[in-house]
Amino acid sequence: MNAFAALVGRDLKLAFRQGGDWANVAAFFALAVILFPFGVGPEPELLARISAGVLWVAALLAALLSLERLFQSDWEDGSLEALVLMPLPLELQALAKCLAHWLATGLPLTVIAPLLALVLHFNSAGMVSLVLAMLLGTPVLSLIGAVGAALTLGARRGGVLLSLLVLPLYIPVLIFGVAASEAASMGFAARPHLLLLAALLLAALALAPWAAAAALRQAME
Amino acid sequence: MRRGLPQKFFSGQDLACRRGGRLVFRGLNFSLGRGGALLLAGPNGSGKTSLLRMLAGLTPPAEGQIFWHGSSISLDPAAHRARLHFIGHQDALKPALTARENLAFWVEMRGGKRRGADAALKSFRLGARADWPCRYLSAGERRRLALARLIASKAWLWLLDEPATGLDTQALEHLLAAISAHRRQGGCVVAATHAPLALAEAAVLSLADFAPRRAA
Numbered sequence: 001m002n003a004f005a006a007l008v009g010r011d012l013k014l015a016f017r018q019g020g021d022w023a024n025v026a027a028f029f030a031l032a033v034i035l036f037p038f039g040v041g042p043e044p045e046l047l048a049r050i051s052a053g054v055l056w057v058a059a060l061l062a063a064l065l066s067l068e069r070l071f072q073s074d075w076e077d078g079s080l081e082a083l084v085l086m087p088l089p090l091e092l093q094a095l096a097k098c099l100a101h102w103l104a105t106g107l108p109l110t111v112i113a114p115l116l117a118l119v120l121h122f123n124s125a126g127m128v129s130l131v132l133a134m135l136l137g138t139p140v141l142s143l144i145g146a147v148g149a150a151l152t153l154g155a156r157r158g159g160v161l162l163s164l165l166v167l168p169l170y171i172p173v174l175i176f177g178v179a180a181s182e183a184a185s186m187g188f189a190a191r192p193h194l195l196l197l198a199a200l201l202l203a204a205l206a207l208a209p210w211a212a213a214a215a216l217r218q219a220m221e
Numbered sequence: 222m223r224r225g226l227p228q229k230f231f232s233g234q235d236l237a238c239r240r241g242g243r244l245v246f247r248g249l250n251f252s253l254g255r256g257g258a259l260l261l262a263g264p265n266g267s268g269k270t271s272l273l274r275m276l277a278g279l280t281p282p283a284e285g286q287i288f289w290h291g292s293s294i295s296l297d298p299a300a301h302r303a304r305l306h307f308i309g310h311q312d313a314l315k316p317a318l319t320a321r322e323n324l325a326f327w328v329e330m331r332g333g334k335r336r337g338a339d340a341a342l343k344s345f346r347l348g349a350r351a352d353w354p355c356r357y358l359s360a361g362e363r364r365r366l367a368l369a370r371l372i373a374s375k376a377w378l379w380l381l382d383e384p385a386t387g388l389d390t391q392a393l394e395h396l397l398a399a400i401s402a403h404r405r406q407g408g409c410v411v412a413a414t415h416a417p418l419a420l421a422e423a424a425v426l427s428l429a430d431f432a433p434r435r436a437a
Contacts, residue, residue, distance in 0.1 A: 007330065014315060220280075
């Protein structure tokens with residue numbers, strides 16, 4: 001597990017040293033959300049009604065932003081070739097990279113989401129379930145995204161292809177994330193939606209590292 | 222002293238390589254004993270890098286098999302990965318990390334200790350550069366740092382793609398010394414090179430000899 005920790009540590013170090021990928025993602029998220037009051041007008045009722053949807057769509061797009069680089073830079077500088085030959089199974093390496101990606105992007109998104117929710121007049125009764133839903137949902141975005149990033153490795157204009165591939169797969173997270181966030185503010189129980197998000201996370205944890213590793217092996221040949 | 226044929230350690234039988242549907246070489250055989258060295262020679266595009274990647278297990282051969290101690294490497298890819306060092310023509314270094322961090326990462330990935338990294342930096346004359354971010358290193362220094370992985374953690378089989386590119390004469394001597402120390406301990410080396418690498422008793426495999434004949 002030493003090697004697993006070394007890989008997570010390296011990716012985090014890179015994320016925080018290279019001008020802060022995480023800062024770009026968080027800034028994009030904040031800006032995209034703040035655009036909405038300008039676009040649809042400042043009426044509190046309207047903003048409150050669309051707030052959960054806006055937050056989740058913006059989070060999805062922000063997470064997508066940094067995915068292209070997930071394996072790309074390792075692929076370009078020869079590190080991926082060397083990583084494939086390391087004793088740590090490639091599936092666990094993919095998982096380590098997803099964990100680092102989530103810590104550097106999903107976690108900051110989760111932290112600033114409540115602040116942005118205030119901007120959109122999001123009902124404060126739903127704040128806890130919003131944060132819980134983000135905690136469960138954003139790792140799924142990293143995991144599914146890693147499969148897409150591995151599959152589009154080496155493709156020209158991989159970024160566009162990656163969005164086309166990954167965004168449809170994000171729809172379940174969007175549906176249950178929004179439902180969980182809205183439920184509490186509308187007086188329903190958020191628990192069933194949170195449990196479904198947890199199920200999505202477990203399924204992604206079980207499947208995505210294998211799919212990503214298979215795609216990476218393919219890219220190496 | 223034991224006489225006779227050297228013990229077969231690492232060998233390939235009837236290997237063929239296909240890139241993009243075209244046959245690059247075929248019918249290639251080699252075998253290396255304990256402490257053996259094999260130099261791959263041949264013009265650009267003759268398949269030196271392809272053969273090295275094949276020996277590392279990155280790509281399966283189009284035909285033929287590769288054996289370690291008589292058993293095919295495709296039977297246990299994880300064991301094969303654990304016994305080899307592959308230094309490709311790219312240096313696999315991160316510009317934002319220091320020399321020591323880069324090397325220590327690769328050592329830890331192979332389950333080694335960080336201390337091994339410091340000794341390896343010194344023996345490739347990078348001690349003074351240890352805390353520099355790699356983006357400030359020269360091409361030769363980056364190459365030396367990549368090669369330092371060889372001695373920072375142990376492996377039986379070294380696969381080197383153009384290891385001497387960008388090295389000055391002194392660094393080249395360090396590399397040759399590291400290789401001969403590795404061979405004295407029984408390790409094997411396969412290197413693809415253009416410039417002749419002065420290795421004692423190294424077999425030379427010219428890949429041009431195995432190129433498929435064109436139809437007249």
